[in-house]
Amino acid sequence: MSVIFDEEFRRRLEVLKRLVAKALAGRGGAGRSPLVERGGRVEFGGHRAYAPGDEARSVDWNAYARLEALVVKEFEAPKEAHLLLVLDRSGSMRCFGKDAAALRLAAALGWLGLAAGARVACTSSHGGSPWITAPERFPELLGALERTPADGTADLPAAVERAPPLGTGRRTAVVLSDLYEAGPGARAVAALRRRAESVVCAHVVAPEELRAPAAEALRLRDAESAELLEVRLDAAARARFAAAAEAFLADRAALAARHGARLSIVRPGDDLIAAVERVVVGAP
Amino acid sequence: VSFDVPWALLGLLLLGLLILLDRWRRRPREILWPSLQLWRGVAAGAARARRFDPLLFYECAAVALLSLAAAGPGVRTGTEARTILVVRDVGPHMDARRADGRTAGEATDAEIARMGPVEVRPAEGALVEAVVSLPPADLRVLATDREGVLGEGYVVVGRAADGDNLGIDAVDVSGDTVWFAVATDGAQREVTVNGMRVETGRGVEVPFTGRLEIADEDNYDGDDVVVLRRLSVGVRDGTGSRLVRAALAAGTRTHEGDDLVLVHEAGAATVRGADAIASGIFEGLFLDGCVWDGVATREGEGVLTWRGKAVAAWLDERTLWIGLPVDREWDEHGTLAVLIERAKRSRAEARLAPGDAIVGDAIASPAPGLVRTKGVDRPWDGRLPPARSRVRGRTALRAALALAAAGVLLLYLRAIVRRS
Numbered sequence: 001m002s003v004i005f006d007e008e009f010r011r012r013l014e015v016l017k018r019l020v021a022k023a024l025a026g027r028g029g030a031g032r033s034p035l036v037e038r039g040g041r042v043e044f045g046g047h048r049a050y051a052p053g054d055e056a057r058s059v060d061w062n063a064y065a066r067l068e069a070l071v072v073k074e075f076e077a078p079k080e081a082h083l084l085l086v087l088d089r090s091g092s093m094r095c096f097g098k099d100a101a102a103l104r105l106a107a108a109l110g111w112l113g114l115a116a117g118a119r120v121a122c123t124s125s126h127g128g129s130p131w132i133t134a135p136e137r138f139p140e141l142l143g144a145l146e147r148t149p150a151d152g153t154a155d156l157p158a159a160v161e162r163a164p165p166l167g168t169g170r171r172t173a174v175v176l177s178d179l180y181e182a183g184p185g186a187r188a189v190a191a192l193r194r195r196a197e198s199v200v201c202a203h204v205v206a207p208e209e210l211r212a213p214a215a216e217a218l219r220l221r222d223a224e225s226a227e228l229l230e231v232r233l234d235a236a237a238r239a240r241f242a243a244a245a246e247a248f249l250a251d252r253a254a255l256a257a258r259h260g261a262r263l264s265i266v267r268p269g270d271d272l273i274a275a276v277e278r279v280v281v282g283a284p
Numbered sequence: 285v286s287f288d289v290p291w292a293l294l295g296l297l298l299l300g301l302l303i304l305l306d307r308w309r310r311r312p313r314e315i316l317w318p319s320l321q322l323w324r325g326v327a328a329g330a331a332r333a334r335r336f337d338p339l340l341f342y343e344c345a346a347v348a349l350l351s352l353a354a355a356g357p358g359v360r361t362g363t364e365a366r367t368i369l370v371v372r373d374v375g376p377h378m379d380a381r382r383a384d385g386r387t388a389g390e391a392t393d394a395e396i397a398r399m400g401p402v403e404v405r406p407a408e409g410a411l412v413e414a415v416v417s418l419p420p421a422d423l424r425v426l427a428t429d430r431e432g433v434l435g436e437g438y439v440v441v442g443r444a445a446d447g448d449n450l451g452i453d454a455v456d457v458s459g460d461t462v463w464f465a466v467a468t469d470g471a472q473r474e475v476t477v478n479g480m481r482v483e484t485g486r487g488v489e490v491p492f493t494g495r496l497e498i499a500d501e502d503n504y505d506g507d508d509v510v511v512l513r514r515l516s517v518g519v520r521d522g523t524g525s526r527l528v529r530a531a532l533a534a535g536t537r538t539h540e541g542d543d544l545v546l547v548h549e550a551g552a553a554t555v556r557g558a559d560a561i562a563s564g565i566f567e568g569l570f571l572d573g574c575v576w577d578g579v580a581t582r583e584g585e586g587v588l589t590w591r592g593k594a595v596a597a598w599l600d601e602r603t604l605w606i607g608l609p610v611d612r613e614w615d616e617h618g619t620l621a622v623l624i625e626r627a628k629r630s631r632a633e634a635r636l637a638p639g640d641a642i643v644g645d646a647i648a649s650p651a652p653g654l655v656r657t658k659g660v661d662r663p664w665d666g667r668l669p670p671a672r673s674r675v676r677g678r679t680a681l682r683a684a685l686a687l688a689a690a691g692v693l694l695l696y697l698r699a700i701v702r703r704s
Binding site: 092093094095096098178180209212213215216217218219220221222223224227228229230231232233237240241244245248 | 310311312313314315316317318319320321322323324325326
């Protein structure tokens with residue numbers, strides 16, 4: 001079992017299986033199912049005899065009029081649903097536990113997607129996986145996620161280009177990134193929007209990186225470029241940094257909205273189940 | 285400004301240490317950061333400028349003030365003209381012509397004049413004279429000559445008869461002190477003067493007694509004037525009373541920074557061991573607890589030592605100079621002089637450390653002596669050290685500095701509390 005996906009983690013995800021199935025099937029309604037909120041449709045699975053406990057609204061009253069027997073309609077998740085996980089594996093993700101949080105979130109989404117019968121693939125600028133269709137092949141997806149360490153610069157457009165072609169079914173893409181590079185991030189989201197009905201940006205940010213450290217003088221080394229920058233922090237400098245961090249978050253939210261994607265903040269310290277729920281259904 | 289404990293200023297070196305520590309404490313710490321883009325605007329601002337740190341300022345100020353307080357600064361004020369009291373032997377023998385045609389008195393006067401611009405005057409208005417300074421053979425003559433020698437103000441408490449071969453002189457200098465000089469040249473009858481038993485008959489080996497007392501009400505602190513209440517010296521050495529008329533110090537007032545200069549010439553023919561006599565002369569001369577172990581002589585290695593902490597402290601404020609030429613024939617000079625210098629002179633130039641002594645003859649010996657300062661012998665031309673300025677306000681300054689340091693420490697603590 002992987003370090004990011006152990007048995008305890010899988011057990012906790014069980015409670016989300018139904019939620020993801022609904023999301024991929026679109027049964028939650030447009031407002032509650034962002035993964036299929038655009039262009040999603042429900043596959044009719046057939047009739048079966050009414051049994052006590054079935055909801056009244058699931059009874060096919062037209063069939064009752066014709067057949068004079070109570071039957072209920074059944075729906076099933078579309079077999080062609082696709083879930084593409086786009087991971088930012090740049091050096092900036094190494095800081096403050098963001099990489100591990102993104103990997104665990106991606107693994108959780110992948111496992112839930114496979115459990116719901118969707119095809120799942122992952123991609124990053126360093127590599128990816130083909131479409132995986134069966135839950136038993138989840139370790140293959142997991143291996144692809146863990147294979148490459150976070151390093152270098154983020155190239156989300158290249159990751160999108162590297163992704164296997166999306167099918168014709170319901171297509172959902174989830175971008176897991178800290179979105180520091182606004183231009184490439186916007187291009188990647190736009191490219192995904194052209195291919196998928198639903199795009200979710202899981203904006204992985206750590207509270208620590210939005211808060212100036214307590215030290216009076218810092219020598220900051222950029223995790224991607226190794227560039228050095230010396231900063232002395234007084235109250236004014238801290239205020240400027242706080243304002244810059246706030247503007248950064250607002251800008252990335254606007255970026256996502258501009259391209260028809262939804263942005264969900266993911267923090268490394270958050271409860272993972274809640275994070276998955278936020279990404280899947282857009283819960284606050 | 286002078287300092288009582290100059291080495292305490294080494295504490296100022298802590299300032300550099302504090303600044304280095306501050307620089308080390310505020311050195312930039314390297315942190316790996318996801319992206320520098322949020323920091324660009326911060327680094328471009330005035331945040332790069334080093335801020336004034338009140339904590340460092342308080343630390344440095346406290347250390348500096350405490351160091352200065354420990355050093356004990358004092359303000360040196362203007363100098364005063366020195367007063368030198370010269371006691372000159374005016375005995376008849378001083379008028380005897382020597383081989384060079386001059387009298388001993390003339391030679392002595394010339395030496396006094398050579399000392400520089402000094403004012404010669406009697407102590408407290410009373411002329412103090414060395415009474416006799418003659419070889420034993422002449423003592424009888426002197427004894428009979430006594431009345432012609434003593435001036436007004438002398439109280440004669442005893443007088444030797446012509447046949448006694450004994451001279452006793454006494455003079456009341458201050459009004460409450462009596463000193464004695466007893467001269468004898470051989471076995472004589474016992475004489476008791478004011479309780480002092482004079483054991484004659486053993487030539488020069490008559491013990492010396494002397495005492496300088498400082499009354500309880502005397503104060504040695506800071507700028508207070510020290511009053512030497514009483515000085516009584518008795519001399520018996522078989523050379524008559526040719527030795528010290530040190531009683532001239534009685535009734536005179538000395539001040540902080542005053543120097544006492546004794547120039548004592550002892551005839552070699554009458555001295556049985558310079559050290560023994562010298563130590564006898566000055567034994568018990570000063571304060572209680574002060575014992576002179578010896579006195580500087582040319583033959584005796586020039587070592588002057590004493591015991592007693594209080595005395596050391598007392599001597600730290602004053603300097604005792606002793607000249608004791610013992611390598612000359614006494615009758616060659618025939619001069620006895622005791623000098624008390626009430627001068628202010630620069631300690632930096634001629635401050636003697638415990639154990640130091642000056643060996644020389646300021647008056648009678650034309651050859652310069654040696655001055656030993658800080659353990660180093662240097663030629664001494666017989667001139668007295670320059671006038672010294674008074675140092676005032678040492679205690680007040682020290683208290684003010686300590687108070688200021690305490691205030692700064694309070695501000696420092698308040699700043700720490702505020703910062704935390």
